[in-house]
Amino acid sequence: MTRVVVSGLGIVSPVGCNVDTFWRSLLAGSAAFAEASALPGRGLCVAEVRDSDFMAGLTVSASMCDRNALFAIAAARQALVAAGLGEGFPRPDRVGVILGNAAGGQCTVDEQYSRLHLLKKRPPPMTVPKVMVSSSASWVSMTTGAAGPSFVTSSACASANHAIGVAIQMLRAGAADIIIAGGTEAPLSAGTLLAWDAMKIMSRTACRPFAAGRNGLMLSEGAGIVVLETQEHARKRGVHASVEAAGFGFSADAGDLVSPDAGGMERAMALCLADAGLGPGDLAYVNAHGTGTRANDRTEVLALNHLFAGTPLPPLSSTKAVTGHSLGAAGAFEAVATVLAMQRSMAPPTANFDAIDPECDIDCIANVGRSMPIAVAMSNSFAFGGLNAALIFKSLR
DSSP: OOOEEEEEEEEEBTTBSSHHHHHHHHHHTOOOEEEOTTSTTSOOEEEOOOOGGGGTTOSOOTTTSOHHHHHHHHHHHHHHHHTTOTTOOSOGGGEEEEEEOSSSOHHHHHHHHHHHHTSOOOOOTTHHHHHSTTHHHHHHHHHHTOOSSEEEEOBTBTHHHHHHHHHHHHHHTTSOSEEEEEEEEOOOSHHHHHHHHTTTOBOSSOOOTTBTTOOOBOBBOEEEEEEEEEHHHHHHTTOOOSEEEEEEEEEEOOSOSSSOOHHHHHHHHHHHHHHHTOOGGGOOEEEOOOOSOHHHHHHHHHHHHHHHTTSOOOOEEOTHHHHOBOGGGHHHHHHHHHHHHHHHTEEOOBTTOOSBOGGGOSOBOBSSOEEOOOSEEEEEEEETTTEEEEEEEEEOO
């Protein structure tokens, strides 16, 4: 089977707009939650990308595309430079773009409804292209010259994992040599935040995945990109990647729209292991979905315990305690974090961990990163609607 490797990483996040800053924030447990700019005075805290330096050098502006597309363009540029592809591609028709995005141009939607109802003005002509969910992949394609298979996957919080997984499958099938994969999201508009707050699952204090004191998730924004490439193609360019994108598994609960199901989660993880030709005992680390809600974390632990059938679970952490939950970009944030953990032999911690929850009896890497070799790691994304996707990365060292 054709092997797929990770040849470049890029990130635009509330805790760092480059890979090194992002990584230092994860290890330090340095989050960036503050009151939402779109809803002042309501006490609703989110993690926003406040550093505009990521825009430096971009050839497009906010008048042309939504914030989620700007994030994707900037993160893709970083990843391509890291992959040694910053000057273009030998065969643009063999380079694809597959991105996860849950909700499209939510900031643009809010802006234009305000314009329509408050100012009584018609929306400008670029409104539809800015709002459409597929725009981020289009903009990355246009700004990089990637002319191969390009599209967006939209499956709520599993969008980025589905995008990366489909990219792995397409590379194995020979549909492309390189795919710019990942996810992007800019959901911190007033309307979107009010809708999420109505669900009563957002924390007003801190995101504490798997901890006894957890009381909800906290939303964020940004983009994460992994440049995936067939190993043969990478070697021909003189690139000897250190991490393989080795497995992808996905499933549907076929149950409830918002209540998670351990069986669906377990199937996705089992299929992912089978795709990689591995067993549960091969896993050295799990980057969990770990949103910080009571139901999600408990159900994910139950699914892992079923998968491991009574044998000890590997060390586990959730980086959402630092990054927040970026919805369609979440899996991309976590894929970048997982690859960095493998490359740097250090598992990032679950920040804000106050005490063990008896219902989440796991080896949670709490508050301080753990120095450890990571030969095989899994990264999970489990979405509303019962859409589950897991990825496995394998060290090539």
